[in-house]
Amino acid sequence: MAAVQSFGTFSNTNTIKVSFVRSGGTPQPYQFSDSTSTNPPNGILRFNSTTFASITQIYADDLSFNGFNIGGWLDKIDDQPDVRVTVSRFNDPSITRVFKVNSVVNSSGYRTINVTPIYASASALSDGTPIVLISSKADPIRDRAGALVVQQSLEGFPSGSFVIQKCTFQDADNGLRLDEPTPSNNCADNTIVQSNFSDCSSGVKVNSIQVVNNTIINSDFNECDVGIDHEKGGDIRVFGASMNGFVGGVFLKVRGGGNNASSFVLYGVRLEIATGKPSLIETTGSFEANILIDGFSWIGNLYPVTYNAGTTFIKGASTRIDNTIYESLAASNTGNSPATSPDWWRWRGDWVRPVRLGQFSNCTVRGAIIKGPFASVTGGGAKASLRLDNCRLNYIASDVITVDSTGYWKQIDCTNVDALPIADDGNWPDYPSVVAQTWNNGATTFTAMKLDVTDTASASGSLLMDLQVNADSRMKVDKSGNLYGQSFQTLDQNLSSSNPGLIVTQTWYNSSVVFTAAVINALDGGSAAGSMLLDLQVSGVSKVNADTTGKLSVQSLDVGGGVFVVEENGNIAMSGGGAILDVNSGDVVGIANLSAANLTLGGSVTANRFLSSPSAASGAPTFRAMVTGDVPVSVRTVSVSRAIGSCTAEKAPYAFR
Amino acid sequence: MPGFAAKVTAARLVVEVAVAASNSNYWAFQLKNKGTAGTGTTNVLDAGDANKTKSTGGINSGAGLAANAVGTFTLHGTSSNRDVSAGQILVFEIDAALNPSDLVDAVVELDLEATA
Numbered sequence: 001m002a003a004v005q006s007f008g009t010f011s012n013t014n015t016i017k018v019s020f021v022r023s024g025g026t027p028q029p030y031q032f033s034d035s036t037s038t039n040p041p042n043g044i045l046r047f048n049s050t051t052f053a054s055i056t057q058i059y060a061d062d063l064s065f066n067g068f069n070i071g072g073w074l075d076k077i078d079d080q081p082d083v084r085v086t087v088s089r090f091n092d093p094s095i096t097r098v099f100k101v102n103s104v105v106n107s108s109g110y111r112t113i114n115v116t117p118i119y120a121s122a123s124a125l126s127d128g129t130p131i132v133l134i135s136s137k138a139d140p141i142r143d144r145a146g147a148l149v150v151q152q153s154l155e156g157f158p159s160g161s162f163v164i165q166k167c168t169f170q171d172a173d174n175g176l177r178l179d180e181p182t183p184s185n186n187c188a189d190n191t192i193v194q195s196n197f198s199d200c201s202s203g204v205k206v207n208s209i210q211v212v213n214n215t216i217i218n219s220d221f222n223e224c225d226v227g228i229d230h231e232k233g234g235d236i237r238v239f240g241a242s243m244n245g246f247v248g249g250v251f252l253k254v255r256g257g258g259n260n261a262s263s264f265v266l267y268g269v270r271l272e273i274a275t276g277k278p279s280l281i282e283t284t285g286s287f288e289a290n291i292l293i294d295g296f297s298w299i300g301n302l303y304p305v306t307y308n309a310g311t312t313f314i315k316g317a318s319t320r321i322d323n324t325i326y327e328s329l330a331a332s333n334t335g336n337s338p339a340t341s342p343d344w345w346r347w348r349g350d351w352v353r354p355v356r357l358g359q360f361s362n363c364t365v366r367g368a369i370i371k372g373p374f375a376s377v378t379g380g381g382a383k384a385s386l387r388l389d390n391c392r393l394n395y396i397a398s399d400v401i402t403v404d405s406t407g408y409w410k411q412i413d414c415t416n417v418d419a420l421p422i423a424d425d426g427n428w429p430d431y432p433s434v435v436a437q438t439w440n441n442g443a444t445t446f447t448a449m450k451l452d453v454t455d456t457a458s459a460s461g462s463l464l465m466d467l468q469v470n471a472d473s474r475m476k477v478d479k480s481g482n483l484y485g486q487s488f489q490t491l492d493q494n495l496s497s498s499n500p501g502l503i504v505t506q507t508w509y510n511s512s513v514v515f516t517a518a519v520i521n522a523l524d525g526g527s528a529a530g531s532m533l534l535d536l537q538v539s540g541v542s543k544v545n546a547d548t549t550g551k552l553s554v555q556s557l558d559v560g561g562g563v564f565v566v567e568e569n570g571n572i573a574m575s576g577g578g579a580i581l582d583v584n585s586g587d588v589v590g591i592a593n594l595s596a597a598n599l600t601l602g603g604s605v606t607a608n609r610f611l612s613s614p615s616a617a618s619g620a621p622t623f624r625a626m627v628t629g630d631v632p633v634s635v636r637t638v639s640v641s642r643a644i645g646s647c648t649a650e651k652a653p654y655a656f657r
Numbered sequence: 658m659p660g661f662a663a664k665v666t667a668a669r670l671v672v673e674v675a676v677a678a679s680n681s682n683y684w685a686f687q688l689k690n691k692g693t694a695g696t697g698t699t700n701v702l703d704a705g706d707a708n709k710t711k712s713t714g715g716i717n718s719g720a721g722l723a724a725n726a727v728g729t730f731t732l733h734g735t736s737s738n739r740d741v742s743a744g745q746i747l748v749f750e751i752d753a754a755l756n757p758s759d760l761v762d763a764v765v766e767l768d769l770e771a772t773a
Contacts, residue, residue, distance in 0.1 A: 631771070633770055636770055636771040637666060637768055637769065637770040637771070638663075638768070638769050638771070639667075639766055639767065639768045639769075640766065640767045640768075640769060641764055641765070641766045641767075642749065642764065642765045642766075642767070643762070643763070643764045643765075644749065644751075644760075644763045644764065644765055645762060645763065646759055646760055646761045646762055646763065647684075647751055647753075647759065647760040647763065648759045648760075649682075649684075649753035649755070649756045649757050649759070650756075652684075652751060652752050652753035653750060653751060653752040653753070654750065654751040654752075655748050655749070655750050655751075656748065656749040656750075656751075656765070657746060657747070657748050657749075
């Protein structure tokens with residue numbers, strides 16, 4: 001062993017560590033020089049630029065820092081494709097620079113390693129720092145023979161036709177870069193299987209127009225700002241993926257295409273992002289993008305109602321201010337503004353539309369669950385289109401899909417569970433709550449529920465609505481607007497003097513039309529005696545009724561302010577002095593007794609008139625004997641005179657019979 | 658009296674010579690229903706001073722009896738007292754207190770209204 005160089009001094013009782021490094025392997029020790037000149041001295045390693053992003057060459061002396069000639073080892077670095085070198089500080093590996101190796105050139109006494117910079121830690125690599133040079137097979141890629149090279153990597157650069165399986169890409173700006181201009185295969189036809197992309201700005205970066213036919217299967221994207229950043233290139237197919245994290249972004253961002261048509265297939269993509277702005281796809285490129293999304297779903301709250309200071313929220317309840325979502329942290333949470341009350345509310349991120357389509361986008365979404373404002377379809381003159389096919393609409397409102405003047409969208413065979421479920425086996429016991437709406441603008445005329453049938457042909461019995469219990473209709477509305485129901489009852493709490501139980505208001509607008517305000521037409525195919533056409537009751541007691549013969553029974557009749565009373569015993573009483581019963585030349589019949597102060601027999605009388613009681617049997621008049629009461633008092637009074645002559649007091653008393 | 662049931666509706670007295678009213682010397686008049694057996698005692702006329710020639714509360718408002726003028730008796734206040742059945746006997750009774758002037762050629766008139 002020979003001494004090479006010293007740094008500082010050892011003191012008594014210092015603990016020292018001795019590392020043994022194999023000659024000709026990795027890592028190799030060097031001392032870093034911040035010079036950018038070629039041909040470094042013995043044991044020195046330099047970059048050709050002080051700016052990391054501009055580094056294209058590394059100059060490594062053939063002698064390592066410990067004096068061994070490692071030129072042969074350096075020459076072998078590029079014997080395999082997709083190799084990288086790492087330059088790290090010897091006693092602090094966190095200070096590191098990572099490069100992709102393109103080639104190694106013997107430059108007489110030193111080697112020139114042609115590189116592409118990949119990663120640099122924030123801390124500077126200062127002049128004179130002891131470093132190590134590490135060579136590794138960088139790509140987490142299996143070759144065609146299936147040999148696993150590396151399981152975890154910062155970034156990967158597959159050239160093409162690789163199966164990248166069970167690999168993890170972590171803490172990278174771009175985890176898997178499908179943008180290398182490798183001449184042989186142009187990063188095409190790769191299959192990424194069961195891989196994981198964590199804490200990357202973008203999990204997969206596509207940035208070459210030649211990148212086509214790459215497929216991702218059953219992979220996870222955790223805490224990535226963008227899952228797949230498609231800046232250029234052709235096709236991407238995803239079969240099963242999830243994007244997880246606390247604050248997430250866009251799963252697929254399509255920013256451009258290329259000469260190859262860009263088609264994207266997303267099967268079974270799942271977002272599990274608690275907060276932030278999770279969304280599935282955003283297209284902004286100026287190339288055509290055909291997109292099929294099948295079975296997309298996400299975990300998270302339904303789109304909550306707007307915050308109302310008067311509402312008491314339970315712990316865990318959600319609300320929103322505009323599209324910022326908040327979660328209640330306490331029970332009985334009332335009047336605490338979410339934006340300014342962090343002790344009461346937790347920020348849960350912003351609601352963004354999971355599908356945002358820009359120009360030239362043609363997208364079909366199948367089998368998704370729509371939980372809130374879902375998509376925007378824009379693009380100006382380069383029309384974008386969206387089609388929802390067999391989706392489940394948990395949220396349907398005017399803003400569920402927004403389009404610009406040229407955008408187009410259509411829904412086909414979707415199930416709108418926010419309105420009327422086609423079938424419900426009791427799986428949604430809280431279903432009534434999902435039809436709740438908030439009407440919060442006095443200038444807006446709202447419509448809570450609307451059914452608009454385009455009737456080009458239908459049978460006469462077609463119904464707009466049929467409410468049933470046990471397959472038995474209880475209320476239905478036919479297509480003409482006729483309402484059929486079992487009974488009608490008003491809600492007591494809504495009744496008032498200004499809000500009676502039943503109002504039928506009509507506007508008769510045409511003097512040539514014969515209108516009928518109301519018709520009750522009982523088709524009497526058999527009915528018991530006592531059947532009623534109408535029965536108006538108070539507390540179960542009939543006050544006005546009409547039987548099937550048309551007989552109207554009333555308690556009293558208020559005519560023109562007077563009262564015409566038909567009492568329960570049949571007596572008729574008329575209020576007001578001088579009330580007149582005028583039958584207008586008709587007959588008054590059935591009078592058993594007629595009591596009149598004056599009885600005037602008008603008209604031309606040619607014979608005596610008899611007041612008589614006709615015999616019920618023959619109709620012949622019968623007469624009764626005159627009674628005293630029939631004779632006027634003046635007639636039946638007789639005066640009797642008796643002359644009693646003269647009387648004197650002496651002879652009194654007298655008695656005369 | 659009558660052969661039918663009747664009610665006495667009025668009774669009058671006419672005398673040819675006036676009888677002055679006096680609270681001490683006066684005539685008292687009564688019409689009694691004696692019944693069919695002649696034993697009844699029902700007063701048909703009021704039994705008070707109204708049917709007496711007293712100057713206080715007497716007949717003709719205490720004016721006594723004028724000559725050839727009708728003096729109207731006051732009927733009994735009870736309606737049934739004035740009812741007369743067929744065959745019942747009505748007796749006109751005249752009594753004197755002290756020494757009133759003579760009743761000269763007196764005539765009694767009775768109005769009967771048939772009731773059956």
